[in-house]
Amino acid sequence: MTGRHPMSGAAGARxxxxxxxxxxxxxTAPEPTSPRLLVLRALGLGDLLAGVPALRALRRxxxxxxxxxxxxxxxxxxxxxxxxxxxxxxxxxxxxxxPHTLDWxxxxxxxxxxxxxxxxPSHRLLMGLRPLKLLAFAHPDTPEIDGPPWYAEExxxxxxxxxxxxxxxxxxxxxxxxPRPGTVSPAPGAVVLHPxxxxxxRCWPVERYAAVADGLRARGLRVVVTGGADEGDLVxxxxxxxxxxxxxxxxxxLPFGRLSALVADAYAVISGDTGIAxxxxxxxxxxxxxxxxxxxxxxxxxxxxxxxxxxYGPEGDPHGRRPDPALLRITPDDVLRAVxxxxxxxxx
Numbered sequence: 001m002t003g004r005h006p007m008s009g010a011a012g013a014r015x016x017x018x019x020x021x022x023x024x025x026x027x028t029a030p031e032p033t034s035p036r037l038l039v040l041r042a043l044g045l046g047d048l049l050a051g052v053p054a055l056r057a058l059r060r061x062x063x064x065x066x067x068x069x070x071x072x073x074x075x076x077x078x079x080x081x082x083x084x085x086x087x088x089x090x091x092x093x094x095x096x097x098x099p100h101t102l103d104w105x106x107x108x109x110x111x112x113x114x115x116x117x118x119x120x121p122s123h124r125l126l127m128g129l130r131p132l133k134l135l136a137f138a139h140p141d142t143p144e145i146d147g148p149p150w151y152a153e154e155x156x157x158x159x160x161x162x163x164x165x166x167x168x169x170x171x172x173x174x175x176x177x178x179p180r181p182g183t184v185s186p187a188p189g190a191v192v193l194h195p196x197x198x199x200x201x202r203c204w205p206v207e208r209y210a211a212v213a214d215g216l217r218a219r220g221l222r223v224v225v226t227g228g229a230d231e232g233d234l235v236x237x238x239x240x241x242x243x244x245x246x247x248x249x250x251x252x253x254l255p256f257g258r259l260s261a262l263v264a265d266a267y268a269v270i271s272g273d274t275g276i277a278x279x280x281x282x283x284x285x286x287x288x289x290x291x292x293x294x295x296x297x298x299x300x301x302x303x304x305x306x307x308x309x310x311x312y313g314p315e316g317d318p319h320g321r322r323p324d325p326a327l328l329r330i331t332p333d334d335v336l337r338a339v340x341x342x343x344x345x346x347x348x
Contacts, residue, residue: 035110037065040126042091042099042116044198045275047156048075049176049282050299051115052082054160057171058113059084061164065110070102077256081178098122104129111135115160118150135167155298174302178282183257185265187248190222191339192262194271195238196231201320202272204290204327206234210241211332212270216339221267222248226276229253268342270335272327273299281307288338292327294318308338 037058041051048071059067066086069079073090091099098121112131116122123142126134136142137150148166151159161171195209213223225244227235235251238244254262260279263269269280269287273294280287281301288308289301293316301307312329 035062035065036068036107037062037111037113038068038070038089038102038104038109038126038129038131039113040070040091040102040116040122042071042093043096044072045075045078046273046278046299048078048082049178049275049278050156051160052084052178052282053157053171053173053175054113054115054164055082055084056175057161057164057169061169062111068109070099075256081181081256081260083179098125101125102129108132113164115163135163137163153298155300157302176278176282176302177284178260178279180264180283181257181260183261185261186250186258187222187224187262188265189267190224190248190262191216192266192269192271192276193223193225193238194227194269194274194276195225196227196234197272197274199319200322201293201316201318201324202274202327203234203323204272204330205323206238207241208330208332208335209238209270212335213238213242213244215332215336224248224250224262226254226259226262227251268339270339277301286342286344288335288342290327290330290335292316292330293320293324305343308342310334310338 039055039058041048067084068087068089069085070089070091071079072092076088079085079088089102091102093099098116102125108129109131111133112126112129114122114126114136118137119139120141123136123139123145134145136145136147138145138147148163157173161173164171193209193213195203195206197203216223223242223244225235225238229252232251235249239249263276263279263285264283266285269276269285271277272290277287277289284306286306287301288310291300291309291311295313295315296309296311300309310330313326316324316326
């Protein structure tokens with residue numbers, strides 16, 4: 001960690017139950033005396049990884065502050081890996097909503113930064129803490145915030161760096177790399193297939209992933225499948241259709257350290273537009289990402305030969321209950337051709 005305080009489950013003194021619920025050990029340290037900077041980004045893995053450039057920019061701009069990140073408790077190891085965060089303040093809401101409250105204690109934040117959204121709910125949540133300074137995008141319903149305009153079509157990494165730049169903080173959207181994890185990969189050199197995503201609209205059909213697995217194995221490549229804690233059935237169906245042995249199935253939501261090691265040492269990662277695609281970018285692991293209904297111009301990998309974004313468009317409903325038509329235009333042959341075009345891919 002680059003900060004001065006060990007990661008803990010709170011910003012300042014907090015009830016023991018809250019710390020334990022976040023999976024962190026309570027401590028008896030006194031209230032921090034350094035100024036505190038609170039960042040709100042209570043979203044998912046991919047969102048946090050897309051926000052890494054902004055977090056590191058804030059760390060550099062405020063080296064004497066304790067940087068507190070309000071995010072889901074399970075993202076604590078990810079926050080620590082960024083090297084920018086001192087403390088995690090557990091915060092979440094269903095879907096991509098704004099938490100109703102933040103369990104903040106002690107004096108108001110010296111600086112609060114809204115990296116969550118551009119609307120009144122996140123603005124007012126932070127304003128309710130009475131920070132000395134608030135960095136946020138402008139919105140007509142919160143005219144007291146004199147921030148830059150929000151552009152809906154802007155890439156996520158660029159968006160938050162531009163926010164900080166408007167306040168005189170230098171930020172580099174390309175600053176996305178994570179350090180190599182110390183954990184040993186459970187399947188070094190494998191191609192990782194990840195069929196799940198945050199909504200059905202972004203889930204490519206399992207049978208198509210199975211066809212890709214067949215093509216990759218015909219090329220002499222080992223194939224493994226991963227899935228989140230609530231994607232056990234999806235992973236099991238893919239493993240069965242692809243004929244994968246149990247040793248190549250990693251369902252149930254791998255702990256972050258193990259997942260990070262798996263991705264860092266993978267031959268390539270193939271997935272939809274979801275967190276593991278951002279993790280592949282963070283480790284410079286070759287990747288093929290299947291986009292729909294949201295365009296890669298807003299969430300895609302940075303330019304370069306190691307990452308291929310497949311996209312036919314047009315954009316659709318990101319919360320749809322069925323795979324988006326744009327996503328369904330991508331075929332297994334499209335994916336296999338993209339894999340073949342990745343640098344350093346070998347055929348046996």
